Each structure stands twice: as C-alpha cells, then as structure tokens.
Amino acid sequence: MRRFLTATLLLGLSFALAYAAAMLVLCRVEVGGAPLIHRTGDYFKLKGGNSYRKFREFRADSVYDVVFIGSSHAYRGYDPRIFTQHGWSAFNLGTSGQGPLNTYHIVRTHLNARNTRLLLLDVYEGAMERDGLESTSDLTRNLVDDRAAVAMALALKDPRGINMLALRFLTRDRPPTFVDSTYRPGGYSVRTDRVEKPLHYVQGRPLKLDPDQLCFFERTLEHCAKAGIPVVLVNHPYPWQSDRAKHAAFNAELGAIARRFHVPYLDFAYRHTLDDEDHFYDHNHLNQAGVERFNATLLPELEAMGLLHRQGQ
C-alpha cells in the first residue's frame, strides 16, 4: 500500500507539472487578442463586458435600498436609474445566465444587512434549468472577489471549473478584452431595439430544474434569512406567446419554496400590458421601453408592500 501511495503522489506531482506548463502556455500566449485557451475550449468566457464593469463599480461599503440579482433578465430588466429617480439607491448585480449556484456565492461575499436593504432576486426557470457553467465561466473571469470565484468554480463539481480558475489567476494582470457598449452605471444594460422578425416560441417542453440549482436557491434564501437581508422574489414579464404551462409548473415549485421561507413572490410573467414586439428585443428579454413600463409597475408595488425603506428609517 505504501508503494501505491508513493506512486500516486509521484503521479500527482508529474500531473501538476504538466498541467501548470500546459496552462501557462494556453493562458499566457495570446492569439487574436485573447489567450490561446479560447481556441482549444469552447466554454471559456472573455474578460470584460458588463460583468467586469459592475463588480468594479459595486461598493460593498455603500448602502443600497435595493440590489437586483439574477440572470440577464435581472441586468436587462431592472433599471437602477428609474429607482434612483424615485429616491431609491439601487444596484444591479445580475449577470449572464446567473443561476442560484452563482447568486449564492455573490450574495455571501458581497452583500450583508448593512449594504443591502432589499435584495430583489429575479427568478427565471431558464437559469435554473442550466448547470451554471456559462455563468461561472463569466464570473470566474470577471469577479473581483477571489473567494466567490473559487467557491462557485468548485461548486460546479466539474473539472472545467479548475481550468476556469487557472485562467483567472494566470491572466489576472491582463486588461479586459472587450467593452459592452450597452452597459450603464449601476450595473444595468440597456437595449432599445425591438423584435423585428416573427419569433418562434417553443411550447410544451417539460420543466427540468437542476437539483443543484434548486439546492443553492434554498441556501441563498436561508443565508439571507440568517444574515438579515430582506428578499423579494420577482419574475419579470414574459411575452404572451411564451410557454405558459411551463411557467405554471415553475410557479408551483417556486411558490412552495417562497412560502416555506416566508419570502414574498411577485410574478409579473403574464401580469403586464406589454407587447411581444414593442417591449421585447428577443423571445424573453425586455427592451428599454418594456423595462420602463415594467419598473413603473413594480416600484409602486414594492413601496406599497413596504419592502422599500428610506435610509435612516
């Protein structure tokens, strides 16, 4: 057995050397303005864009009346500037494809009862059906906080998480490779275009929530309850032509969790007066006209429910 352990140790060492050498070459050598590893693997995200900017702009020592979090529905659906106009300080920490696995680690490392007076968690079945790979790849590249990046990469339980971390740490000194022109201060992204061509809305697909994502969703609510961060779950408007049966199944599941954690859940999916073409720019994202109308409905509702509190109150 001692021989076996020695052999395992030696193999581990030679693996570490080979891995370090390979990653050094793939991450440090650039081709076409991006590390070579982007040519050998299809899951790596570039450094830069919306996520890069917002985590450098977010101030953990500030006090936000409301912090929005979730997938692209969040950072494209809740405009902090509208809330600011009404006297509420707001920040949007939503990122591309962000599911509960990522949300949990962002909340744990960035938010607390002092800096977040209300956490608005956008819930979207699409983000909870995925394994979190896309979002983790984006966040491990762009988060400022190492703890959050390492924790979410390991939580993936996927060897690709290790490669993402290696890329993060080996390119730490490199500047971002692209800029997202739709980014606006406060973590928001604006889109003004509308649906031009008729879209195909898939119907009848069964709801398949990822068990790990569901587990992290519950852990997020549990953590917020312990940390004293008030939470509201919101589902932003969906086009009328989208799959209502699937959303109903999602609502049933989510509603049960919300009740269990005593968290309010506002479902605007089909409770709106938006138009599928004029207020959306694709099959499920709001454009700026849609966001303005939706936020104008949401804000008074949050106020009426007493979920927003003026600082000092």
Place this chain on the structure above:
Amino acid sequence: MLFNSFAFCFVFFPLVTVGYFLLPHRFRWALLLAASCWFYMTFVPAYILILAFTIAVDYAAGLLIEGSSGQRRKAWLVASIVANLGVLAFFKYYAFLDGTIAALMQAAGIAYTPTDLGILLPIGLSFHTFQSLSYTIEVYRGHQRAERRPGIFALYVMFYPQLVAGPIERPGNLLNQLDHVHRWDHARVVHGLQQMLWGFFKKLVIADRCAVVVDHVYADPSGFGGVATLLATSLFALQIYCDFSGYTDIALGAARVMGFNLMVNFRTPYRSASISEFWSRWHISLSSWFRDYVYIPLGGNRVVKWRWYMNLLLVFLLSGLWHGASWTYVAWGGLHGLYLVGALVLAGPREQLRHLLGLHRRPGLDHALAVLVTVLLVVVGWVFFRATTFADAWAVLGSWVSPEGCWKGFNGLLRELGAGMVLTTVLLSVAFLGLDPWADAVAKGERRIARRPLRYAYFGTLLAASLVLGQYGAAMFIYFQF
C-alpha cells in the same frame, strides 16, 4: 451512471474497489453484485427487472440443459434462446418492425397506424442478452458446467465494468474468474488504473471533441459540401473508435484493478490491411460471438462457395441489426458483408493488379495502400452508421462525388464552432492516430515504459491533457444505446 461522471470516478469506483479488497473473499461476490445492481439502476431502475428475468431464465436453462440429453436438452436451449431474443425483439425491435410494417402498408395504399408503446430501450440490452446466451450455448455444447449458485451467475451477467457496453464475455473466461481469490497486487492495480486513464483520455479528449464537429454536420448533412462531410465522417470514424474502445479500456482497467481479466475488444483497428482483418481487431467480442454462435453453425466456409458468401452476408446483416433497430444499421452491416464477399470474389484480379503495379516487390507500399483502402471502405460504411436516415447518408455520399459546392457550409462550420476548436480537434486526432499503437500497447500492459521518470511524465501528461483539453459534460457513450 456513466464512467465519465464525477459520481463514478470519485465515489462509486473507489468505494467498490476499496470495499472489495477489505472484504473476505466469500463476501466479495455479494458486494460486486450489489454494486452492479446499483450501477445499472442509476440509468432506469425498473429495467433491472428485465435483467432479472434474463438471469432467472438462463440460470434455470443452464441447469436444465446440463441435467437432460437428446431432444430435451436441445429444447431447453431453444427455450432459452427464444426467451432472450424475445425480450430483445420486444424492447429493441418492436417499434422498428411496426414502423416498417406501417411504411409497407402505406406503400401498398393500406391505412395502418403504428402503435407507440412508449418503450425505452433498456441500456446495454443487446450486450447482456448475448453474454447470457453465450452461457446457455456453452453449457449445451458441454464446454461449461452449469453454475449452481444463482448469485454468482447473476454476477457473471451483471459484472458492472462490462454490463452496459461489453466486452461480451464468455463463461469460460469471466465465470471461472469469479471464484479466484484476488489479492492486492500493486503492479496489477497500477496497470489497471493506467488503462482506465488511457480510456478516459480517448473518450474525453478525442471522442467527445470529435463529436462536436460530427453532430453539427450530421444534424443537417445536406447543408454541407464534400469537405465538411468528409471531415465530419473521418472524425466520426475516430469518435466511435475512441468512444467505444475508451469505454472498453475503462471497463478492462476497472476489472483489472480488482484482479479480473476481461477480453481484449480492440486492437488498433485502423491499422488493418483488409476488412476481414478489421473485424479481427474491431469489437472482437461481438465478431467472435457471431463467428462462434452463428457463422460456424451455419457451415462457415466449409460449404459451397455461394453458401459461404451467403453465410458472410447473413452474419453481417445480423451484426448491423444487433447494433440498432434501423435500416441504416442493416445497410452498414450489409455493406461490410459485401466488402468481405467482394474481397473473396476479386482476390484473383486483385493479385494480378498487385503484380502489374509491381507492389509485390514493395511490401511496405503494398501494405500502406491496403491500409488506406481499408480505412476508406470503413469510413464509407460509417456514413450509414452515423446518418439517421438514408436521405442523410446519400446527401453525405453525394457531396463526396460532387466537386461543385464542395466548400459549402465549411466557413459557417468554422464560424459556428470556432476555427481554433476545429483545428485543435483535427490536430489532436492526427496526433492520436500516430500515438495510438504505442499507447494502446502500454495501456494493455503489453509494452512498458522502462524509465520511471518517463513513465510518470507520460501518465501525468495524459492526466493533464484530459483535464485541459477534455470535452466535459458527461456525454453518453455511443454504444450504450445498443
């Protein structure tokens, strides 16, 4: 549970292996049987009942065959074959037959709606059915004593490393090993793990990377010209080899760690200089099964020529059908049968051509050309294997003979998948083909890297390459569907 999953690599395999060596020999079969049941039930739990049925039938059949003689002995064998093939026919071929009848009826102008029973094919059904059948046939032939311990017989059919995609074992090899006392043997354990590592490398780095290009093109072959379809089909040739032989290496390695020697199933098949040689190197456990239990009983080559040719064709048509319930698989099998018959019929003219070209004086070139032709024929065959319909298969083959628009869809393919990704896959594939004969021999323990530092460097690099270049996401093994 897939071999290339977190659950297998870091929980199931280590726990079962450690448990196996910690337990006294008399309890080990029970651990392995329980582990195998668990392994199988992680796919579709209810289908273990089908396995239980097969095991019960063949266990009883073995005892009954051994205890009888004459016509009664034969009757018990026939009963076992009918029961096994009946299960296979119902679960695998019902929808295929019903669909074929519906198509024929439609062609004849008769209204017929196929009945969808909503049957899901139990994973690995063709494999364990054939393995179980080989037992009753061997008992009938008197080559194997009937197993009296039901647990041991169940383990023979269900042994988890080879349960869902072979190798299709024979009782003479595996069943007898279940009684051997296996002690911890450092060299054997290390060799087993090395073979598993080579299998993982083949699956993750070669097969699953090739699959990205192959799946993209074969999703709509008519949208691509000859260059893209030839690239995709060549990569599929490598994908299916690395996928299946990768699985086999993991299976053989996992079994070897515990002290079991399973059948070798692949021997660098793309180095074959003829189609008959290809079949002696590709899925050896299946081709030898058909040889021993179908081809030779039909008379093999000890019959008149036309019967011999018919025997070959029949065996390969059945082999195609074994792979999948679709006419494209039958066509693939039939094509290989035709290749073999064609090689026999054209043996004379081919020899004359070799002399005419002076190839008999240049054996190296002669061999290289033979390998090239064999690979080309095999690649043509893979078109039918991979295409989901004949229309798709003809679209691929048509694109190869039509110089017009040969680059169609190629730029789109590079844009969609990333030129770097495609190029990396091609370069890795070429490097793999060069490395395979040596690495395969190392993995099987037939060749040893003598210097210790080089050995560690090699396996450390394999492990690192699997992590850095592997295509993760727990993709299913192709042969699981059979």
